[in-house]
Amino acid sequence: MNIQSADGTYAVEFVSTQSQLLDRLGGLNDAFLILDRHVGELYPWLAAPFPADRVLLVDATEDEKTLAGVERVCLFLQQNGASRKSRLIVAGGGILQDIGTFCAHIFYRGIPYVYVPTTLLSMADSCIGAKCAVNLGAYKNQLGFFQSPEAVVQWPGFLATLDADDVRSGYGEILKLSIVGGKDRFAEFRAHIDRHGFAIDRVEPMIRLALEVKKPIIEEDEFDRGVRKTLNYGHTFGHALESVTDHEVPHGLAVAWGVDLANFVARSLGRWSDADFDEVHDIVAQRFAIAPVKQIDALSLVGAMAKDKKAAGSTVQTILPNRDWKLEVVPQQLGGALEHIVSEYVTARTLA
Ligand SMILES: NC(=O)c1ccc[n+]([C@@H]2O[C@H](COP(=O)([O-])OP(=O)(O)OC[C@H]3O[C@@H](n4cnc5c(N)ncnc54)[C@H](O)[C@@H]3O)[C@@H](O)[C@H]2O)c1
Ligand SMILES: [Zn+2]
Numbered sequence: 043m044n045i046q047s048a049d050g051t052y053a054v055e056f057v058s059t060q061s062q063l064l065d066r067l068g069g070l071n072d073a074f075l076i077l078d079r080h081v082g083e084l085y086p087w088l089a090a091p092f093p094a095d096r097v098l099l100v101d102a103t104e105d106e107k108t109l110a111g112v113e114r115v116c117l118f119l120q121q122n123g124a125s126r127k128s129r130l131i132v133a134g135g136g137i138l139q140d141i142g143t144f145c146a147h148i149f150y151r152g153i154p155y156v157y158v159p160t161t162l163l164s165m166a167d168s169c170i171g172a173k174c175a176v177n178l179g180a181y182k183n184q185l186g187f188f189q190s191p192e193a194v195v196q197w198p199g200f201l202a203t204l205d206a207d208d209v210r211s212g213y214g215e216i217l218k219l220s221i222v223g224g225k226d227r228f229a230e231f232r233a234h235i236d237r238h239g240f241a242i243d244r245v246e247p248m249i250r251l252a253l254e255v256k257k258p259i260i261e262e263d264e265f266d267r268g269v270r271k272t273l274n275y276g277h278t279f280g281h282a283l284e285s286v287t288d289h290e291v292p293h294g295l296a297v298a299w300g301v302d303l304a305n306f307v308a309r310s311l312g313r314w315s316d317a318d319f320d321e322v323h324d325i326v327a328q329r330f331a332i333a334p335v336k337q338i339d340a341l342s343l344v345g346a347m348a349k350d351k352k353a354a355g356s357t358v359q360t361i362l363p364n365r366d367w368k369l370e371v372v373p374q375q376l377g378g379a380l381e382h383i384v385s386e387y388v389t390a391r392t393l394a
Contacts, residue, residue, distance in 0.1 A: 043250075043253060043254075043257065045170050045190070045257060045260070045261065046261045047172055047190040047260075047261075047264060048172075048188065048190075048264055048265075049172070049189065049190040050190070052190050052191055052192060052193050052194065053193050053194070054169065054170060054193075054194040054196060054253060055193060055194065055195050055196065056196050056197075056198075056246075057195060057196070057197050058197075058198075059197075059199075060087065060197070060199060062197075063088075063158075063195065063197040063199075064087070064088075064091060066195055067088075067091075067131055067156070067158070067195070068091050070129060070131065070156060071129070072125075072127055072128045072129060073092070073096070073128070073129050073130070073131050073156075074092075074096045074097075074098070074119060074122070074124055074128060074129070074130055074131070075088075075089055075092050075096060075097045075098070075130075075131045075133065076098050076100060076115060076130055076131070076132045076133070076134075076138065076141070076142045076145070077089060077097060077098065077099055077100065077133045077134065077138070078099075078100065078102045078133060078134030078135065078137070078138045078160060079099040079100060079101050079102070080102060081133060081134055081160050081200070082097075082099045084203050085200070088133065095122045095123075096122065098115060098118045100114075100115065100134070100138060100141060102134055102135060102137040102138055103137070104137070104177055104182065106137070106141060107137050107140050107141055107176050107177050108176055108177050108178070109176060109178075109185070111141055111176070112141060112144045112145055112148070112176060115141060115142070115145045116145055116148070116149050119145070119149055124149065124153070125150070126150040126151075126153060127153075128153055129146075129153055129154040129155060129156065129192070130142055130145065130146045130149075130153060130154075130155035130156070131155070131156050131158065132146070132155055132156070132157050132158065132191075133157075133158035133160060134158075134159075134160050134161075134164075135159065135160055135161030135163065135164045135208075136161065136163055136164045136168045138160075139157055139159065139164055139168055139169065139174075140174055140175060140176055140183075140186075141176065142155060142157065143155065143157070143174035143189050143191070144174055144176055144186070146189070146191075147174065147187060147189045154191075154192040155191050155192060156191055156192050156193050156194070156195060157169055157191040157193075157194050157195075158194075158195050158196075158197070159194065159196060159200075160200040160201075161200075161201075161204060161208055161212060162201060162204060162208065162209055162211070162212025162213065162216075162242075162245065162249070163208070163211055163212040163215055163293070163294055165196050165198070165201075165212070165249050166212055166215060166216050166219070166248065166249045166252035166253065167212075167215040167216075167219065167252060167256065169194045169196070170194065170253060170256060170257065170260060171256065171260045171264075171273075172188040172189055172190040172260070172264060173186065173188060173266075174186045174187055174188070174189050188264060188265060196249070198245070198246055198249070201242045201245065202242060202243075204242065207292050207295070208292065209240050209242055210240060210292070210294065210295055210329070210330060211292035211293055211294030211295050212294055213235075213240055213248075213294065213298075213329070213330075214292075214293075214294030214295050214296070214297045214298035214330060215252065215293075215294045215297055216231065216248050216249075216251070216252045217231065217297075217298050217301060217322075217325065217326070217330075218273075218275055218276045218297055218298070218301050219251070219252040219255045219256055219273075220232075220251060220252070220255065221275070221301065221322065221363065221367065221369075222255055222256075222259070222272060222273065222275060222369055223251070223254075223255035224367045224368075225367045227251060227255060228322070228367070230251060231248065231251065232321075232325060234247065234248055235325065235329065239329075240329070256273065259272070259273060260273075271359070271361065271371050272361055272369040272370070272371070274359075274361050275300075275301060275304060275361040275363075275369050276297040276298070276299075276300035276301035276303075276304055276361075277297060277300055277361075278300065278304075278347055278358060278359070278360050278361070279299070279300035279303040279304055279343070279347070279360075280293070280296040280297040280298075280299065280300030280301075281296070281300075281346070281347075282300075282343050282344075282346035282347045283296040283299055283300060283338070283343065283346075284296045285346040285349070286338055286342045286343055286346050287338070291332050295330050295332050296332075298326050298329075298330035299326060299330065299332065301322065301326065302322065302323055302326040302327075303384065303387055304360060304361060304362055304363070305318070305319050305322055305323070305362075305363065306319065306323075306383065306386075306387045307360060307362060307374075307380070307383050307384075307387075308362040308363050308364075310383045310386070311362070311372075313362055313363065313364050313365065314362070314363050314364070314365065315365060318363075318365075318367075338388060339385075339388060340381055340384040340385035340387075340388045340389075341381065341385075343384055343388065344376060344377065344380060344381045344384055347376065348376050356375055356376050356377075357373045357374060357375055357376065358373070358374055358376055358380075359371050359372070359373050359374075360372050360373075360374050
């Protein structure tokens with residue numbers, strides 16, 4: 043699959059064996075490997091072909107996804123003789139992707155990099171689209187830019203060791219993308235889940251489905267000025283849910299509930315049918331159950347939405363489906379009617 047980007051076209055390549063992956067990475071000249079420490083421990087053969095001074099293990103934590111973490115990687119590159127002709131191989135989930143992309147973009151004003159996603163979320167979603175951001179102070183993803191890799195190389199074998207929560211989290215983003223793709227794509231997703239559940243050795247067609255839905259949207263609007271905003275479906279509410287649960291709830295699970303709440307709001311506004319609501323809700327309730335430690339109330343959920351960086355003044359941009367399963371940006375006044383609907387949702391549906 044090729045992705046057109048302002049930085050040029052890049053390929054998402056799929057390799058099926060460990061040796062194909064090593065051949066592909068081993069063929070890259072003057073490469074430095076920036077690797078998720080946990081992945082490095084689970085798959086030591088990945089770093090084996092590289093000289094030790096060309097491999098840096100990085101903790102996949104939000105604390106490391108900061109300017110300080112980026113500086114540590116850049117210092118490592120500088121101290122080990124990287125030049126403007128070197129390239130990075132970045133292997134790990136979304137955290138490593140953000141740190142690695144940031145470094146590749148600024149080191150000597152930019153060096154090429156190849157991204158090897160190792161989580162379901164990064165394989166099915168974040169590996170394309172060119173978004174990169176690191177955290178600033180108490181807030182996530184505040185500093186960033188758009189930057190594409192030279193190539194994305196996917197080896198689904200990494201998924202075998204993923205935690206159950208990270209699997210469900212990845213599936214949450216796939217659920218979202220399937221609905222963005224329209225009723226038929228969602229039906230495909232649903233049939234797959236009914237048949238295979240979240241069996242990780244069956245997930246590849248769902249990774250492709252997600253990327254196929256995302257590709258034309260980011261190609262049309264890479265810089266998030268128009269249609270790409272619809273990819274935030276489930277995120278306004280999802281981020282609020284993450285925030286009120288102190289990030290107890292993994293991102294993709296929060297997105298699945300954010301999708302459900304967005305659909306509930308759409309139904310309350312007469313934009314979405316009862317049958318369509320129930321169909322998606324059943325999947326969310328059955329497959330994406332969460333057990334937040336804190337009681338969730340509508341007031342704090344709406345309050346957290348107001349703090350979202352996408353909220354402008356007293357309105358928040360929600361992404362809601364219409365009856366044709368097209369997603370639209372619908373600005374809503376915070377408080378009042380919206381709070382009433384959210385309150386109804388929180389009362390009627392236990393989020394656990
Ligand atoms: N740049 C983007 O477009 C974009 C999009 C979405 C999310 N993100 C960012 O990505 C981050 C979340 O990324 P994520 O969910 O991919 O996970 P992650 O990078 O936070 O990794 C999750 C956990 O899985 C472990 N892990 C990674 N690969 C593994 C494997 N193969 N086997 C076992 N464990 C493995 C990691 O060590 C970590 O503990 C957030 O910081 C988010 O802001 C970025
Ligand atoms: Zn997301």
